[in-house]
Amino acid sequence: MFGAGPADAAQASPSSRVTLTINGERRTITVDNRTSLLDLLREHLGLTGSKKGCNAGACGACTVLVDGRRVNSCLTLAVRLDGAEVTTIEGLAKGERLHPLQQAFIDHDAFQCGYCTSGQIMSGVGCIDEGHTGSPEEIREFMSGNICRCGAYVNIVRAVEQAAHGK
Amino acid sequence: MSPQPQAAVGAPLSRVDGRLKVTGQAKYAADHDIDGVVHAVVVDSSIARGRITGIDTRDAEAQRGVLGVISHLDKPRLTYRQNQVSNAFPGERLHVFQDDTVRFFGQPVAVVVATTLEAAEHAASLVKVSYDAEESATDLTRGPAQDGPPPFARPYARGNAEEALGSADVRLDLAYRLSRNHHNPMETHATIARWDGDKLTVWDKTQWVIGTQNELAAVFGIPLENVRVLSPFIGGAFGSALRAWPHVTIAALAAREIGRPVKLALTRRQMYFTVGYRPAYEYKLRLGSTRRGRLTAMTHDFKYETSRYEQFWEANLALGQMLYAVPNVSQNPQIVPLDVSTPLWMRGPGYGSSAFVIETAMDELAYKLGIDPIELRLRNEPGEDPSTQQPFSTRRLRECFRVGARAFGWRRRDPRPRSTRDGDWLIGTGVATGCYDVFRGQAQAHARLDADGTAVVQSATHDTGTGTYTSMTQVAADALGLTVRNVTFRLGDSAMPPAPAQGASQTMLSVGSAVQDTCDMLREQAIKLAVEDERSPLHGVDPDDVVVRGGRLHVKGDPARGETYRQLLARNNRTYLEARGSYTPEEESRFSMYGYAAMFAEVAVDARLGLVRVRRMLGVYDAGRIISPKLAESQAVGGMVGGIGAALLEHTVTDHRDGRIVNANLADYLVPVNADIPDLKAVYLDGEDYKAAPIGVKSLGELVQIGVAPAIANAVFHATGRRVRELPITAEALL
Amino acid sequence: MHPFSYTRAANTRQALDAGRAGGRYIAGGTTLVDLMRETVERPRTIVDISALPLREIMVTRRGGLRIGALVRMSEAAAHRGVRALYPVISQALELSASAQLRNMATIGGNIMQRTRCTYFRDVTAACNKREPGSGCAALHGVNRTHAILGTSDDCVATHPSDAAVAFTALEATVHLLGPDGERTVPFADFLLRPGSTPNREQALRKGELITSVEIPALPRPLQSGYLKVRDRQSYEFALTSAAVALHIRGGVIHEAKVAAGGVGTVPWKLPAVERELIGQRPSNVLWTKAAERAADGARPLRHNRFKVELLNGPSSANCAS
Structure with missing residues (x-):
């Protein structure tokens, strides 16, 4: 069952060229139109910090910022991002200096296995920017798009509070 | 030997791997960058029982980038030797692509390999499989039970339960239904496999690198030393990665057949097909009691699901035998083989299911007798293990309840159901006992102290998020007299000294004791070197009088007299010292060893909408010595979240017409989200249990989830007066 | 893909x-x-x-709203005009999906959402909506989350949108632009009941675009709200929901706009409930009485009978007060 026909007879998928900025670095890439931003990051650019938990927008592990807004990168087609600015977990720290929310996650032990953590932190950055940190209840609701199976929610809320209010 | 000062153990340290995790640098199975890797996608069966009559791969293979499609039609050669070092169950494990039989819905029937993930996914959707489907049976309530008991279980009896029930002052006869649950770690199972000649390396999500190494050697018929399994980070597992499932074999097979390294990550949907689950139960419990609340009899008749090819078992008998002082007990466990895949232990396996039944029944009995539920439990506290007559190593359940009742405000409770309201919400509180075994396994470790005064300690153990990296570093740091910063703990490599699977809460005890032993040996070696070295300030000192602190050896009580590891090694021209130690539990313990918990829950119920919301929870634990308090608290709180899911949300739903799992995704299989979780509190009783382990720990990771669901169910009863004997408790049951 | x-x-x-x-x-x-x-x-x-330039939210001259089709859910929810005039829309949006999805999804796309029916989403199952003529696996299958209103023997799938329930209650209209020009369709006519053609979900012609959703002006003061019942507290589709808007003057309900979600094959307008409310003074007795009409005509399936009880509970009307 190996050795499909000659390559030129094979059915190819349309691709496109896009220029986008990822973590401050401008890149021009040819992508298969089907490639999600998540797969672009993970499989093509070696940025494996963003995680695939469901590939369907139902868990939040793939959360990144696109033009400053938190989105599910698994449901974002890379081909649509021409001119966009993408920030992933790898682009959050300033050199050795962690983003305050990254530090807060460590301080509050806001994770266990760490798999949802990149998405939680990127989502938390979005949540803080949006101003949805008025109370623990508001943080809980606006952080509910990020599932943590280890159950670190209580500490995630504390970490977001700390980063939002310097508590 | 002088006891080492304990600076790291017991300190609330942050995770040593925290920085890697918050910067996205921790490498999980699918994250490893392996040169030349190609992508594999599994094709699943869309029937639950029958035969494959044809597989048409032409469209798939016509896609650019597709390197091959493999199925049983290719007769791939796999040896499938017996493997004793495995968490397989009696029966025979599923052999991939070896015949045309379909045994469950979602069984792997082919795999597509392509140069890109996009091409592999698309091609997999183009593989056309035709079947000769037979009627399948997947419903536990309808399937006939297998003759004879499940493996490693037998009907149990002490006293005469029937007679005692007949003469009991009070009797309860209760029937329960517990749903199937899936582990659903956030990381989907993934494997990268690479062959170098006849040597196989896999980067895998596994809770048992040694087990996966053995399984791959057995499946491929190659020597054990030709297989290396790496699993440095695990994105949660909760039991699902305790055995090497078919996709691990498929990845390695595809890599062999295609001649390239292959990455295979299951989809979330596939996570419901082949990586185990907590089985559904039907459970009948009868209780007999005196009017004063002394239990006289308990009978357990239950059955649970398993596959037709393996007989799953889990520890669902222990609690019924040892939790309370019941003179007359009978247990009759049964399994029901169905056209489903094999279950696998999920957090608190067996104990969680039986605790729900026993602990909600105790609550019913408390109400029937008009005795406080805590008091009822205390009246049935055994003085020794009622099943073995062994003394308990430690059993501080009484204290758990006393501390918990005070902290939770249990006394203020009006025990009458529906007695407390807050607006539209009915408020209720409930309590339950948690209890889990102290499992212990053989483990080894290796430690090396370098001339720069830093140490590397390693063992082929795992960190599923439990904190192994951190807690082992703490144990090693104190044993070596180093600061945490100067100790690195490594794990997750089958080439390291062997360790048991990371399951049944045995890692801290077993690997921790091995690390302690290893580091003690290494420290003593250094001390010996010093006291025998004429040039050392410690020359001639009794080795038992030397302690090490901050990398400096000195006379106990005379800190001025000593020298550092660095000085010692440099002077002796040693680039390093090393030691290999181990832990082996005694064959037969004289003690009955368990961890205990008192779980408290407060819920609010909107009876008109059938909504249950947990308002607060408190767990108080007797888990022995706590090595890493900050992480232990996270574990406990996480266990509560898992228990809240089991109590109120989680339910794998099968369409029994064709065995299809209909909620095989995270939008329909509901696990708790942030908004479901209020403030949760965990308290560990100070103490240690040196009868259980040289380092004084018992077990923790399972224990913290065991009593959660029954505490919530009992709170729901208190709030509403409605007794729900099913899990999960959803709107239908409360309207 | x-x-x-x-x-x-x-x-x-x-x-x-x-x-x-x-x-x-x-x-x-x-x-x-x-x-x-x-x-x-x-x-x-x-x-x-x-x-496309479809990102505007406009307050119309008479105090209605026009929401561009490409306005994101999060933008619409946070918009001051929407919050002030129609809290029911803001609430419905903010109780939908997750913050991330609301940052991506648009108002036009939200009402075009396709059902979450598990058999529809599983290409190996029978589904008339996905593959006309293949049958409806849900009808006699696992149907806890399915519809009890507006169903047919060919389809029992619910419409998943929360915002569309608010739009239905408020009697919104959908502005469309097609090759033949612009037209306006009442919301009630835009989403189609399955009948024998469940594959046809909207009254859209080929190549037509949604340009905006318009909410008519309603008499003020208007109290409105959205109640969503689901197993978990967030990030889940509705088991049942209710959008309610009431114009109360002099202690009497003069205008009532009510629709239910999670129960119909399309967002379900509840005219019988509205009639019970109009002309009455708000009270718990009234809510209870009105809600008894909410499940009129319901055809429950094997696993979703509880949705009738949810609908008939007094809460659907209560949420506005």
């Missing part, structure tokens, strides 16, 4: 041309990409309309 070609429409004309040629519009993409990955959707051409 099946291969597809991709074009970006720079303006409305380009979009309509591409649409007329059979292209599939994509805005937020949260439903379409998800279903393409499941191979439920297999468009050959995708037309990206995100550059």
